Amino acid sequence: VNGPTQGVLLAGTGTVVARLAATGAYLNYLKEGMRFPLLAAGLAMVALGTLTLVRALVPDDEIPDDAAPDDAAPDDAAPGDPPDREDHPGGHVHHDHHAHGGPRVAWLLVLPLLGLLLIVPGPLGADAARRDTTAAAPPRAEWSRFAPLAAPRDGAVDLPLGVFLSRAYYDDDDSLGGVPVRLTGFVVADPAIPDGYRLTRYLLTCCAADAMPLQVVVQGLGSPPPADDTWLEVVGTWVPPADPTAEGVDRGAVLAVTSQVEIPPPANPYE
Amino acid sequence: MATAVREASRRPSLVGLAALGGAQILAVVLQSRLASWFDAPSFKTWSTIFLSICLQALPFLVLGTAVSGLIAALVPPRAIGRLLPANPAAAVPVAGLAGVCLPGCECGSVPIAGRLIARGAPSPAALTFLLAAPAVNPVVLVATAVAFPGRPEVVAARFLASLTTAMVVGWLWLRLGREDLVDRARRRVAPTGTRSEVFRATAVHDLLHAGGYLVVGALAAATLQVVVPTSVLDAVGDAGALAVLALAVLAVALAICSEADAFVAASLTQFSTTAKLAFLVVGPAVDIKLIALQAGTFGRAFAARFAPLTFVVAVASAATVSAVML
Numbered sequence: 339v340n341g342p343t344q345g346v347l348l349a350g351t352g353t354v355v356a357r358l359a360a361t362g363a364y365l366n367y368l369k370e371g372m373r374f375p376l377l378a379a380g381l382a383m384v385a386l387g388t389l390t391l392v393r394a395l396v397p398d399d400e401i402p403d404d405a406a407p408d409d410a411a412p413d414d415a416a417p418g419d420p421p422d423r424e425d426h427p428g429g430h431v432h433h434d435h436h437a438h439g440g441p442r443v444a445w446l447l448v449l450p451l452l453g454l455l456l457i458v459p460g461p462l463g464a465d466a467a468r469r470d471t472t473a474a475a476p477p478r479a480e481w482s483r484f485a486p487l488a489a490p491r492d493g494a495v496d497l498p499l500g501v502f503l504s505r506a507y508y509d510d511d512d513s514l515g516g517v518p519v520r521l522t523g524f525v526v527a528d529p530a531i532p533d534g535y536r537l538t539r540y541l542l543t544c545c546a547a548d549a550m551p552l553q554v555v556v557q558g559l560g561s562p563p564p565a566d567d568t569w570l571e572v573v574g575t576w577v578p579p580a581d582p583t584a585e586g587v588d589r590g591a592v593l594a595v596t597s598q599v600e601i602p603p604p605a606n607p608y609e
Numbered sequence: 610m611a612t613a614v615r616e617a618s619r620r621p622s623l624v625g626l627a628a629l630g631g632a633q634i635l636a637v638v639l640q641s642r643l644a645s646w647f648d649a650p651s652f653k654t655w656s657t658i659f660l661s662i663c664l665q666a667l668p669f670l671v672l673g674t675a676v677s678g679l680i681a682a683l684v685p686p687r688a689i690g691r692l693l694p695a696n697p698a699a700a701v702p703v704a705g706l707a708g709v710c711l712p713g714c715e716c717g718s719v720p721i722a723g724r725l726i727a728r729g730a731p732s733p734a735a736l737t738f739l740l741a742a743p744a745v746n747p748v749v750l751v752a753t754a755v756a757f758p759g760r761p762e763v764v765a766a767r768f769l770a771s772l773t774t775a776m777v778v779g780w781l782w783l784r785l786g787r788e789d790l791v792d793r794a795r796r797r798v799a800p801t802g803t804r805s806e807v808f809r810a811t812a813v814h815d816l817l818h819a820g821g822y823l824v825v826g827a828l829a830a831a832t833l834q835v836v837v838p839t840s841v842l843d844a845v846g847d848a849g850a851l852a853v854l855a856l857a858v859l860a861v862a863l864a865i866c867s868e869a870d871a872f873v874a875a876s877l878t879q880f881s882t883t884a885k886l887a888f889l890v891v892g893p894a895v896d897i898k899l900i901a902l903q904a905g906t907f908g909r910a911f912a913a914r915f916a917p918l919t920f921v922v923a924v925a926s927a928a929t930v931s932a933v934m935l
Contacts, residue, residue: 344817346629355667367661375668382671383816390813393806441814443821443905448629450663450824455636459657465650466657470839543752543869546661547834550876587878 339444345391347447352383354454365606366461368545461607464526464566467538467551484509487517494518494573499539499552500609506554506576506591514576521554521593522604525568531555534595535563537572542608552609555592564600572598651835659831662898665866666716666823673717674819677724678812682804687729697731701779704734705772708741715743715867715893716823716902720815723794723906732791737779740919743867744771744893753889756871762934763882767871770890770930774923778894781918790915793908822905826898830864833897837862843879856884857924860892867893883931890927895919 339347358364359377368376453459484505487495497505497519505514523539534557540549556572564570577592584590680689693700708718722739726732743749745768757763788795800810845855856877865873870892874885895916904912 339817343629344813348813348816350629350633355664358664364664367657367664372665372668376664379668379671382675386809386813386816389809393809441818441821441905443825444817446821446824447817448632449828450660452632452636453656453660455633457653457656459653459660462654462657463650466654469654469835543872544866545665545869547658547665547830547863548865548869548873550873 339442341394342391344444345387345389345394347387347444347451348383348390349387351447351451352380352385352387354380354451356380356384358454362605363458365608366459366546369542369608370606372544461603462540462546462549463524464538466540466549467526467536467553470551483511484513487513490518491520494520496520498609499523499537499554500541502554502576502593503552503591507586507589512578515578516575518573518575518596519593520571520573522569522571522601523552523554524603525564525566525570526553527563527566531557533557534559537570537593540608546608549608553591555590556595556598557592558594559598569601569603570598571601655831655835658834659827662827662830662864663824666827666898667820669717670720670819670823671816673720674812674815676717677720677815678808680721680724680728681800681811682808684728689725690729690731693730693734697733697783698780700731700734701737701776701783704730704738704779705741705776708738708743708775709745709747709772711742711746715896715899716819718742719899719902719906720819724811724815726791726794726907732786732788733779733783735791736782736786736915737775740775740778740894741772744775744890749867749871749893752868753871756875763886766886766930766934767889769934770886770923770926771893773930774890774894774919774926777922777926778919781922782915785918786914790911791907793911794906818905819902822901823898825905826864826896826901829897829901830862833862842877849881852880852884853887853924853928856880856888857891857920857927860888861896861920863892864896864898865892882935883928886931886935887924887927891920891923894923 356377357380359373359380364373364376489495495517499521502514502519502521521537523537526536526538528536534555536553537556538551538553540546541552542549556574557577558574572593572595574593574595577594579589693703718739721742722735725735725738750764750768753764753767754761800807802810842855842859845851860870863873870889874888877885877888900912900916903915907915
C-alpha cells in the first residue's frame with residue numbers, strides 16, 4: 339500500500355464511517371452512545387488520510403531527505419548511532435514487505451468499506467434469532483419489587499420487551515397481571531407455536547456482536563402469523579405461568595394478543 | 610536489493626490508487642443492483658456481525674493509534690524504560706496498576722503496548738499492561754457491577770483474577786519469553802522529521818496495520834458466531850470443570866468487548882459463577898480478534914506462544930479466585 343493509496347483508503351473509510359454516524363444508520367450495528375466516538379473516529383481518519391495524500395503527492399524534492407518516513411533508523415537506535423543494518427538482519431525483509439511504509443495487510447480494510455457501500459446489511463433479524471437458541475434473560479434485579487407501571491396510552495401500557503421479560507420472570511407481585519400492555523418487536527415464526535409467533539427484539543450492550551434476543555411468545559392470533567421480520571405493535575395481556583412454583587426464566591413470557599398493527603422498522607431496531 | 614525495491618516504489622505508482630478509486634465509484638453506482646445479490650439471510654446476519662465488530666472497535670483503535678503516535682512524537686527513546694523500576698520483576702506490577710487507570714479497550718491497547726516496547730519498555734511490563742488495561746479499568750468494573758446487580762463479589766473476583774492473570778503472565782514472560790519474539794515491535798521503523806510528521810506517520814502506519822489485522826479477527830469471530838450453534842453450550846451447562854472450559858473457549862471465539870462481556874456472561878443463566886468468571890477473565894486477555902492483532906504487531910511466533918500461555922493462566926487464575934471468593 340503506497341502513500342497515496344494509504345491516504346485514499348483512510349479518507350474513504352473515514353468518510354463512510356462518519357456518514358454512518360451522521361445519518362443514524364450506525365444504529366443497525368452499534369449502541370446509541372457510540373454515535374459521537376464513531377463520528378470522531380471517522381473525521382480523524384479523514385484528516386489523517388487527507389494529510390497523508392497531500393504529503394504523498396508533494397514532489398519528493400520539496401521534502402527534506404531526513405523527513406522521509408521510509409528512511410528512518412529503527413526505533414531503538416540512539417540518535418547518535420550510525421544506522422547499522424547488520425544488527426537487524428530481518429530489517430531488509432521488513433522493508434520489502436512494508437514497501438513504502440504501508441503494511442500490505444491494510445488492503446483488508448477494503449472489506450468493511452465494501453460491506454458498508456455494497457451490502458449495507460440491516461439489523462439482526464429472524465435468521466439470527468433462530469441461531470441463538472439459549473434463553474436470554476435481562477440481568478436479574480436484586481430487588482423483587484418493581485415500581486408501578488406507567489399510565490396507559492390508548493388503553494395499554496407501553497413496555498420495552500426487556501422490561502416485560504424482567505417483570506414476567508422476577509416480579510413476585512405479578513404486576514403484569516390483567517394489565518393490557520403494548521410491545522414492539524419483529525416476528526420470528528416458530529412451528530412449535532401454531533397460533534402465534536415469537537415477538538423479538540435484540541438487546542445491545544455495545545454492538546450487534548454481543549446482542550441477545552429478547553423474546554415473548556405471542557398467542558391467540560386466530561390467523562397465520564405475519565412473515566418473519568415484520569415489525570409489529572402488539573397489544574395483549576400477560577399469561578401467568580402454568581406452574582406457579584416456577585422461578586425466573588422457567589416462568590416463561592407469554593402474551594395473549596388482543597390486537598396487532600404492522601409498523602415501519604424503528605430508527606433504533608435494538609433495545 | 611532492498612534499495613532497488615524502494616527505488617521502484619518511489620516512482621509514482623498510481624495503479625493501486627486508481628484501482629481503489631475506481632472500485633469506490635463502481636460500488637456507489639452499482640449499489641442497488643449488487644445489494645440484491647447478497648440477500649441470503651445467513652450472509653446478511655454474518656455481515657451485520659462482521660461490520661459491527663469492525664465499527665465497534667474502530668473508535669478505540671483510532672484512539673489507541675493516536676496515543677501510539679503521541680508516544681512516538683513526544684517520548685524520547687528509552688525514556689519509558691527509565692520511568693519504570695530498574696528491576697523488570699518489579700516493573701510488572703507497576704505496569705499492571707497503570708493499566709487499571711487507563712480506560713481502554715483491548716483493540717486500543719495492542720498498538721500502545723507495541724509502541725511502548727519500541728520505545729524501550731521491557732517486554733514483560735508492556736505485556737502486563739496489554740493484558741491489564743482492557744480487563745480491570747473502571748469502565749469495565751462498573752459494567753460488571755451493573756450486569757451482576759447485588760453481587761459485588763463478582764466484580765471483586767473479576768478485578769483480582771484479571772490483575773493476577775496480567776501479572777503472572779508478565780512474570781512468566783520474564784522467565785520463559787524470548788526478546789527476539791517481540792523483535793518485530795522493537796524493530797519497527799520510527800519515522801523522523803518534525804513532531805507532527807512523526808505523529809502522522811506513526812498513527813497512519815499503526816492504524817492501517819492494526820486495522821488490517823482487526824479485519825482478520827472480525828472475519829473469524831463473525832464466522833464462528835454464525836456457524837457454531839449456541840445449542841452446543843446447553844450440552845455442557847452443568848458439567849462442572851467442562852463448563853468452565855467451555856465458557857473460556859466461548860470467550861475466545863466470540864471476541865466481544867470487555868465493556869460488554871459481563872452482560873453476555875450474566876445472560877448465560879445455565880452456567881456456574883465460576884464458568885462465568887472464566888468467561889470474563891479470558892475474554893479481554895485472549896480472543897480471536899486479539900490474537901490477530903497481536904500476531905500483526907508482535908509477529909506470529911509471538912502470538913503462537915503468548916495466546917496459549919495467557920489462556921491457561923487466565924483459566925487457572927479464574928478457577929483459583931472463584932474457589933476462594935465465590
